[in-house]
Amino acid sequence: MRPTVHDIAAAAGVSLATVDRVLNQRPGVRLVTREKVEAAIRQIGYIRDVAAANLAKSRVYPLVFIVPTGDNSFMHGLRFEVHQATLRASIERTDIRIVEVPPFDVPALVTALNTLQGQDIAGVALVATDAPEVRTAVDRLVSERIPVITLVSDLTDSARHHYAGIDNIAAGRTAARLLGRFLGGREGDLTVLAGSMLVRDHRERLQGFSAVMAEEFPKLRLLPVLEGRDDPEQARSLVSKALSANKSIIGIYSLGAGNRGLIAALKAVRPERELTVVVHELTQHTRAALLDGTIDAVLNQDAGHEVRSAIRVMKATADGQAVIADQERIRLDIFLKDNLP
Amino acid sequence: MRPTVHDIAAAAGVSLATVDRVLNQRPGVRLVTREKVEAAIRQIGYIRDVAAANLAKSRVYPLVFIVPTGDNSFMHGLRFEVHQATLRASIERTDIRIVEVPPFDVPALVTALNTLQGQDIAGVALVATDAPEVRTAVDRLVSERIPVITLVSDLTDSARHHYAGIDNIAAGRTAARLLGRFLGGREGDLTVLAGSMLVRDHRERLQGFSAVMAEEFPKLRLLPVLEGRDDPEQARSLVSKALSANKSIIGIYSLGAGNRGLIAALKAVRPERELTVVVHELTQHTRAALLDGTIDAVLNQDAGHEVRSAIRVMKATADGQAVIADQERIRLDIFLKDNLP
DNA sequence: CTGTTAGCGCTTTCAA
DNA sequence: TTGAAAGCGCTAACAG
Numbered sequence: 001m002r003p004t005v006h007d008i009a010a011a012a013g014v015s016l017a018t019v020d021r022v023l024n025q026r027p028g029v030r031l032v033t034r035e036k037v038e039a040a041i042r043q044i045g046y047i048r049d050v051a052a053a054n055l056a057k058s059r060v061y062p063l064v065f066i067v068p069t070g071d072n073s074f075m076h077g078l079r080f081e082v083h084q085a086t087l088r089a090s091i092e093r094t095d096i097r098i099v100e101v102p103p104f105d106v107p108a109l110v111t112a113l114n115t116l117q118g119q120d121i122a123g124v125a126l127v128a129t130d131a132p133e134v135r136t137a138v139d140r141l142v143s144e145r146i147p148v149i150t151l152v153s154d155l156t157d158s159a160r161h162h163y164a165g166i167d168n169i170a171a172g173r174t175a176a177r178l179l180g181r182f183l184g185g186r187e188g189d190l191t192v193l194a195g196s197m198l199v200r201d202h203r204e205r206l207q208g209f210s211a212v213m214a215e216e217f218p219k220l221r222l223l224p225v226l227e228g229r230d231d232p233e234q235a236r237s238l239v240s241k242a243l244s245a246n247k248s249i250i251g252i253y254s255l256g257a258g259n260r261g262l263i264a265a266l267k268a269v270r271p272e273r274e275l276t277v278v279v280h281e282l283t284q285h286t287r288a289a290l291l292d293g294t295i296d297a298v299l300n301q302d303a304g305h306e307v308r309s310a311i312r313v314m315k316a317t318a319d320g321q322a323v324i325a326d327q328e329r330i331r332l333d334i335f336l337k338d339n340l341p
Numbered sequence: 342m343r344p345t346v347h348d349i350a351a352a353a354g355v356s357l358a359t360v361d362r363v364l365n366q367r368p369g370v371r372l373v374t375r376e377k378v379e380a381a382i383r384q385i386g387y388i389r390d391v392a393a394a395n396l397a398k399s400r401v402y403p404l405v406f407i408v409p410t411g412d413n414s415f416m417h418g419l420r421f422e423v424h425q426a427t428l429r430a431s432i433e434r435t436d437i438r439i440v441e442v443p444p445f446d447v448p449a450l451v452t453a454l455n456t457l458q459g460q461d462i463a464g465v466a467l468v469a470t471d472a473p474e475v476r477t478a479v480d481r482l483v484s485e486r487i488p489v490i491t492l493v494s495d496l497t498d499s500a501r502h503h504y505a506g507i508d509n510i511a512a513g514r515t516a517a518r519l520l521g522r523f524l525g526g527r528e529g530d531l532t533v534l535a536g537s538m539l540v541r542d543h544r545e546r547l548q549g550f551s552a553v554m555a556e557e558f559p560k561l562r563l564l565p566v567l568e569g570r571d572d573p574e575q576a577r578s579l580v581s582k583a584l585s586a587n588k589s590i591i592g593i594y595s596l597g598a599g600n601r602g603l604i605a606a607l608k609a610v611r612p613e614r615e616l617t618v619v620v621h622e623l624t625q626h627t628r629a630a631l632l633d634g635t636i637d638a639v640l641n642q643d644a645g646h647e648v649r650s651a652i653r654v655m656k657a658t659a660d661g662q663a664v665i666a667d668q669e670r671i672r673l674d675i676f677l678k679d680n681l682p
Numbered sequence: 683c684t685g686t687t688a689g690c691g692c693t694t695t696c697a698a
Numbered sequence: 699t700t701g702a703a704a705g706c707g708c709t710a711a712c713a714g
Contacts, residue, residue, distance in 0.1 A: 001399075002431050004691055015701040020693060028699060047431060051392040052691035055706045058342075088665075090343050090388060173679035181637075184525025212679065296522075304667045324429075326645045329682060334675040338514035338553065341670060345707055356685045361709060369683060393707035396690045 003044045012040040023048065050319060054093060061122035061315050062095045065151075065307075066112050068103035068127055072230050072257035073283030074303070075103070078127075078152070081307040094311060103230065104196050106131045113137035116146070123147040123314025125164070125307075128155040130200040147317035149310050152301065153201040161317050164310040166301045166332045168201045172208025172255065174332060175278045178297050179251050180217035182276050187219040188250035191242050195230035195256030205255040205280070220251065228258050236261030243269055254279040263289045270294065282335055290337050300333040344385045353381035364389065391660060395434060402463035402656050403436045406492075406648075407453050409444035409468055413571050413598035414624030415644070416444070419468070419493070422648040435652060444571065445537050447472045454478035457487070464488040464655025466505070466648075469496040471541040488658035490651050493642065494542040502658050505651040507642045507673045509542045513549025513596065515673060516619045519638050520592050521558035523617045528560040529591035532583050536571035536597030546596040546621070561592065569599050577602030584610050595620040604630045611635065623676055631678050641674040 008019045014037060021029050022037040029037075053059070065082045068075055079098065086096045101108040109126070110133050116124060117140065124141060128134055128150045135158040141148050142159040154163045179190070192209065194202045206225060213220055226242060228235035235258040243249060243265065252275055254262050259279050263286070266275065277295040279286055289295045309328045316323045335341075349360045355378060362370050363378040370378075381387075394400070406423045409416055420439065427437045442449040450467070451474050457465060458481065465482060469475055469491045476499040482489050483500040495504045520531070533550065535543045547566060554561055567583060569576035576599040584590060584606065593616055595603050600620050604627070607616065618636040620627055630636045650669045657664045676682075 005693095006691080016692080017694080017701055018699085021700090024693085030699060033699080049396075049691055050432075052396050052706090053693075055390075055393050055396065055690095055708095056692040056694080058693095058706060091391075167680070170680045174677055177677050177679055182522050182525075184523075208679070302667075308665070308668060324649070326643075327649060331672075331674060331682070332680050333672060334680075336515055336518050338518055338549070339508070339511045339673050339675075341672070346709095347707080357708080358685055358687095358710085359683085362684090365709085371683060374683080390707055393690090394709070396692095397707075397709040399690060399709095 003046050004049075005046075007044055008037065008040045008046055011044055012037045050321065060093050060095050061318060062097070062120060063311065063314055064097045064099060064116060064121055064124040065310075066099045066101060066109065066124065066126040067151075069100045070103040070230060070257075072232065073260070073285060074257040074281040075230075077283065078303045078307070081304045084304070085307055085311060092311070094315075096311075104129055104198050106133055106198075109134055110137045113141060116141060117144065121146055122318040123149065125149045125151045125310040125314065127152045128158075128160075128200070129198055130154075130156055130203075131198070134158075147314045149313055149317075151306055151310055152303075153199045156200060162310075162313045162328070164306045164313065164328070164330060165201065166330050168204035169208035171280070171299055171332050172205035172210075173212045174208075174334065175205070175253050175255070175280075175297075175299055176209045176212035176217070178334075179253060179276055179278050180213065180220060182296055183217075183220065183251055185219065186250060189221050189223055189246055189248045190251045190253065191223045191226065191239070191246075191249050193226045193228055193235060193239060193252065193254040193256065193262060195258065196227055197225070202256055209253055209255070223249070228256065228261070230257040232258045232261035232264075234258065234261065236265045239265035240268065243273065249273075249275070251276045252278070257281055259283065259289075260285045263294055266294050282333070282340075287340060290335065290340065293337075296336075298335040300335060301330055302333060306330055344387050345390075346387075348385055349378065349381050349387055352385055353378045391662065401434050401436050402659060403438070403461060404652065404655055405438045405440060405457060405462055405465040406651075407440045407442060407450065407465065407467035408492075410441045411444040411571060411598075413573065414601070414626060415598045415622040416571075418624065419644045419648070422645045425645070426648055426652060433652070435656070437652075445470055445539050447474055447539075450475055451478045454482060457482060458485065462487055463659040464490065466490045466492045466651040466655065468493045469499075469501075469541070470539055471495070471497055471544075472539070475499075488655045490654055490658075492647055492651055493644075494540045497541060503651075503654045503669075505647045505654065505669070505671060506542065507671050509545035510549035512621070512640055512673050513546035513551075514553045515549075515675065516546070516594050516596070516621075516638075516640055517550045517553035517558070519675075520594060520617055520619050521554065521561060523637055524558075524561065524592055526560070527591060530562050530564055530587055530589045531592045531594065532564045532567065532580070532587075532590050534567045534569055534576060534580060534593065534595040534597065534603060536599065537568055538566075543597050550594055550596070564590070569597065569602065571598040573599045573602035573605075575599065575602065577606045580606035581609065584614065590614075590616070592617045593619070598622055600624065600630075601626045604635055607635050623674070623681075628681060631676065631681065634678075637677075639676040641676060642671055643674060647671055 005019045139159045148160045149162045152165045226238040278297045280299050282300040286298050346360050480500045489501045490503045493506045567579040619638045621640045623641040
């Protein structure tokens with residue numbers, strides 16, 4: 001049996017209440033008493049039973065998820081996963097509120113964050129748009145001792161406690177190598193479709209992609225980036241135009257969302273144009289396109305894992321507990337047509 | 342506040358003890374009473390608080406992990422992860438015992454399993470050697486209502502409750518496509534290095550690999566499989582011999598462990614021989630080889646995830662609780678030199 | 683067959 | 699500043 005508060009109380013010669021006050025750093029304990037108790041705690045190797053504590057406190061963790069609205073499947077999926085988490089709320093002692101904001105909209109995000117100030121919240125997770133105003137709002141919450149976690153896209157130089165998302169530079173590099181190797185020494189142009197350079201994940205993917213291309217695949221030339229705002233219709237239109245304007249395009253890297261539109265554009269030029277295509281985010285559309293050969297590889301982040309991880313980390317942060325680091329590392333999933341889940 | 346046993350008791354007009362007996366399907370309740378209580382439970386939408394129950398029971402979950410000994414890094418890593426789990430034992434209410442058996446040794450595995458009969462165990466996880474005798478031993482444990490989970494390699498036609506491992510057919514197929522595409526239309530021979538055809542994971546990887554090669558890469562010819570028993574020294578020797586005997590080998594798929602030996606053999610013929618190489622299991626050796634270009638891709642299963650998942654599933658099974666299916670799916674990780682963790 | 687009661691490890695009044 | 703006692707949701711003796 002591991003030691004309990006009773007053992008500490010006995011060892012320190014005080015009552016349970018005093019032990020509890022020390023454990024929870026509450027006032028009303030003389031310094032000498034406190035030190036006596038702390039010594040006992042260390043000496044005896046006490047580990048708190050969080051479940052029992054939460055039972056006694058009837059604790060629930062009020063959590064807020066701030067996610068972008070938007071028509072693309074990835075954000076749909078993310079919102080779905082948060083919703084799934086609400087179904088587990090009672091058993092996980094969470095109380096999850098979802099706040100939706102327009103995508104790439106800095107003022108809206110800042111307003112949403114500022115609204116949370118002073119509220120009784122055990123943690124907030126947000127898909128960050130990477131702007132100084134957002135950083136300021138986040139840092140203010142952090143200074144109020146509210147756990148803040150960025151989800152999917154990180155916030156530069158902010159004090160957020162944790163980032164639940166993939167390494168986007170590595171993702172871009174991986175995309176480059178896959179595309180480069182799949183193209184096997186051919187020469188030609190590459191077009192890159194992004195959502196917006198306002199979000200850090202897209203910028204980083206591009207950065208990683210460009211680096212590897214420059215270093216290792218000099219025969220492949222990058223065209224100027226197309227920004228489709230993660231919107232299927234804009235993506236379709238931009239890609240169609242690019243393909244008809246430039247006949248030496250032999251590969252495409254789509255590093256954002258809105259791939260439904262990209263796929264439509266690709267199908268419109270098939271089978272005349274032979275293109276090697278790597279995209280991000282596994283959705284019903286990219287899955288089908290992978291299976292029918294329209295695209296060659298899908299890089300993915302598991303939204304379910306991201307949401308569950310964010311919840312675990314917010315709870316742990318709120319309690320000052322450690323997490324299992326490996327478990328919270330969000331990996332870059334690579335899907336070919338053979339290993340789809 | 343969600344309903345508690347008190348609410349059920351009140352609603353059904355019985356005492357807590359009776360409610361508890363019904364909830365835990367213990368005898369000593371008249372049929373009518375039981376039905377009254379069950380009706381109340383359903384009506385009121387009761388969800389059991391497992392943490393509180395475990396607190397009251399001072400419950401611990403005695404778990405057994407049966408893992409192969411053996412000199413290769415993967416099994417080392419697996420044993421390490423089980424060991425890590427023992428460090429979390431008190432907080433997770435587990436009591437983990439590790440039983441080591443020689444690799445590919447059916448009688449030893451059967452003995453280990455049979456020893457567990459009748460013991461007070463909340464679950465056993467084993468790396469299965471796929472033999473009928475093992476199946477019999479496993480099914481006996483299952484019939485004793487002990488949760489049994491296969492780890493890394495599954496057991497054909499057995500009644501095990503769950504398999505915590507990757508889809509190995511998909512892994513083999515993925516390896517084939519990567520190798521095929523990386524070789525970009527070249528013609529030549531491929532050699533496959535396996536551990537043993539006695540384990541199902543290796544058989545399935547080969548099966549998936551062969552299928553895609555035959556369907557989609559007819560210019561690449563498969564040589565007879567080399568069986569290295571997952572032993573570095575045997576692997577080195579077999580591969581060296583094969584490479585010097587056949588100068589038209591242009592690719593290698595290593596689907597088992599012991600890659601330390603494979604890498605040594607590859608380095609011995611470099612840079613004269615240009616080979617595209619895909620291997621399984623990320624270890625310090627394969628990581629270094631990936632970085633220095635000796636191998637081109639590593640397929641991996643996350644041993645830490647497998648162990649943590651096995652523990653969650655054993656506990657849930659012991660309690661008759663559901664798990665989050667997505668969370669327990671073990672994915673095939675694909676590592677290029679750019680996305681190493 | 684059913685109910686009463688104490689207690690799991692921790693927190694929280696309320697008194698002293 | 700400290701302690702006694704009740705209680706979180708559930709289980710386990712022990713009576714009846």
